[in-house]
Amino acid sequence: xxxxxxxxxxxxxxxxxxxxxxxxxxxxxxxxxxxxxxxxxxxxxxxxxxxxxxxxxxxxxxxxxxxxxxxxxxxxxxxxxxxxxxxxxxxxxxxxxxxxxxxxxxxxxxxxxxxxxxxxxxxxxxxxxxxxxxxxxxxxxxxxxxxxxxxxxxxxxxxxxxxxxxxxxxxxxxxxxxxxxxxxxxxxxxxxxxxxxxxxxxxxxxxxxxxxxxxxxxxxxxxxxxxxxxxxxxxxxxxxxxxxxxxxxxxxxxxxxxxxxxxxxxxxxxxxxxxxxxxxxxxxxxxxxxxxxxxxxxxxxxxxxxxxxxxxxxxxxxxxxxxxxxxxxxx
Numbered sequence: 001x002x003x004x005x006x007x008x009x010x011x012x013x014x015x016x017x018x019x020x021x022x023x024x025x026x027x028x029x030x031x032x033x034x035x036x037x038x039x040x041x042x043x044x045x046x047x048x049x050x051x052x053x054x055x056x057x058x059x060x061x062x063x064x065x066x067x068x069x070x071x072x073x074x075x076x077x078x079x080x081x082x083x084x085x086x087x088x089x090x091x092x093x094x095x096x097x098x099x100x101x102x103x104x105x106x107x108x109x110x111x112x113x114x115x116x117x118x119x120x121x122x123x124x125x126x127x128x129x130x131x132x133x134x135x136x137x138x139x140x141x142x143x144x145x146x147x148x149x150x151x152x153x154x155x156x157x158x159x160x161x162x163x164x165x166x167x168x169x170x171x172x173x174x175x176x177x178x179x180x181x182x183x184x185x186x187x188x189x190x191x192x193x194x195x196x197x198x199x200x201x202x203x204x205x206x207x208x209x210x211x212x213x214x215x216x217x218x219x220x221x222x223x224x225x226x227x228x229x230x231x232x233x234x235x236x237x238x239x240x241x242x243x244x245x246x247x248x249x250x251x252x253x254x255x256x257x258x259x260x261x262x263x264x265x266x267x268x269x270x271x272x273x274x275x276x277x278x279x280x281x282x283x284x285x286x287x288x289x290x291x292x293x294x295x296x297x298x299x300x301x302x303x304x305x306x307x308x309x310x311x312x313x314x315x316x317x318x319x320x321x322x323x324x325x326x327x328x329x330x331x
Contacts, residue, residue, distance in 0.1 A: 026330045028272055036181050043170040055173050055241060057282045058180040059234055060258055064266075064274035065183040066230035067259040070223050072268035073196060075203035076126065077134045078224070081231050081259050083141030084114040086251035088232030089239040090148055093161045096240065104175060107236030114232025118225040126220045129206075145251035160246030169241060176237050183230050188271050191329045199223060203269070257301055258285070264307045267314025272331050276315050 042054045063081060071077050088110030095106040125136050148155050155161065190196040201209040202216050210216050239245045258281075266277030281303075288296050311318060319325040 026328075028275075028331070032184070032275065036177065039177055040174065043173050051169075051173060053282075053286065055169075055176055057278060058173075058176045059238060060262060060282055061274060061278040062176065062180040062183050062234045063231060063255060063259040064262040064278050065180070065187055066227045066234075067256075068263045068268055068270075068274045069183075069187060069190065069230075070227040071260075072263060072270070072273070073190065073199035073203060074220055074223060076129075076220065076224070077260075078137045078227070079134055079253075079256050080118075080137035080140050080228070082251055082253050082256040083137075083144040084118065084228040084231040085235035085238070085255050086141075086148065086247070087114050087117065087144055088235030089245045089250040090155060090161070090235075091232070092236030093163055093239045093245045094154070096163050097161050103172065103236075103240040107175070107233050107240065110236030110239075111229040111233035114235075115225050115229035118228035119221060122221040122224040123217065126217065126224060141251065141253070141256070145247050148251070149247045155247075158246060158248075160244055163240060163243045163245075165243045166240075172237060172241050176234070176241075179230065179233055179237065184271065184275065186226075187274075188330070191271055195219070196329065200269070254296075257304070261301075261304050261307075263314075264304055265311075265314055267316030270314070270316045270331060272325075273314050273316050 039054055039058065043051050046054065063085070067078065067081055088107070091110035091113045092103065092106035095101040095109060096103055101109075121140060125133060125140075128136055149157055151157070152159075190199070198209070198214050198219050201212065201214060202219060206216055235250060239250070262277035262281050263274050264277070265273075265281055266275065267273030285296070288299055292299060307314065313320075316325060316331060320327050320331075325331050
């Protein structure tokens with residue numbers, strides 16, 4: 001009996017496009033490497049405004065890519081990023097201002113504290129699902145802000161903490177770039193590993209993943225803690241860069257909103273999504289800040305709603321549907 005292979009539908013991707021049989025380097029890797037080199041040169045040749053914008057873009061990429069690690073691959077939507085960012089900023093600020101620690105070590109300590117807190121709250125919080133987890137994380141971020149505000153003997157409350165100013169912020173800029181590039185590289189590593197497949201299994205059907213033998217609690221908690229640590233380090237680097245921290249600014253919900261908007265716009269659960277979303281929306285954001293300074297965050301929130309309604313997969317999914325990008329975990 002002769003078996004006839006079924007014809008593949010027009011535009012459908014071959015099986016190897018989504019598995020381990022792919023070979024070669026994805027086209028976006030050299031492009032991303034070139035952009036990273038250009039961004040690295042910016043502090044040496046750019047104006048003060050350009051360097052400041054570049055630092056903000058890199059910080060946004062680190063936050064978006066780290067948010068995507070958890071929410072994009074496990075499906076657990078977290079609103080805690082602003083909380084971990086603020087914790088990292090205050091940890092670094094206190095170590096620099098009071099103990100005279102080096103800013104780089106202080107930023108790492110901010111990430112470690114965020115990592116530890118995420119482990120503590122992650123185990124019970126990640127038992128919640130859907131909107132319950134999202135609300136719990138929003139409550140955590142707000143609780144952290146209130147604690148920092150009322151703990152005046154340590155944090156100086158609403159008066160904030162001033163850090164010793166420095167004229168050479170290039171090393172701090174490069175540290176933020178290393179964090180952003182490293183987070184993207186980590187996302188690519190996760191996306192193309194068995195770890196990533198397990199996270200995707202949790203996102204698609206957590207009960208089935210548990211029945212299949214996946215330790216969902218371990219993978220969710222570990223990813224949540226790593227995501228928090230990256231946000232904490234970003235907060236520490238930001239604190240030194242601005243030379244001043246206070247609760248309203250570093251615990252601002254806008255850090256979470258931007259991370260979500262940029263990831264959803266580009267495409268969550270993908271490698272390219274946070275990159276594309278951050279680059280495009282950073283330029284749009286800069287323009288909106290000039291034209292609508294008081295509606296800036298509200299417009300970004302509206303953008304999230306629009307993307308979810310009309311482009312739920314983001315730009316990456318749209319490009320894949322058009323056949324401009326292969327349907328692959330490497331993108």
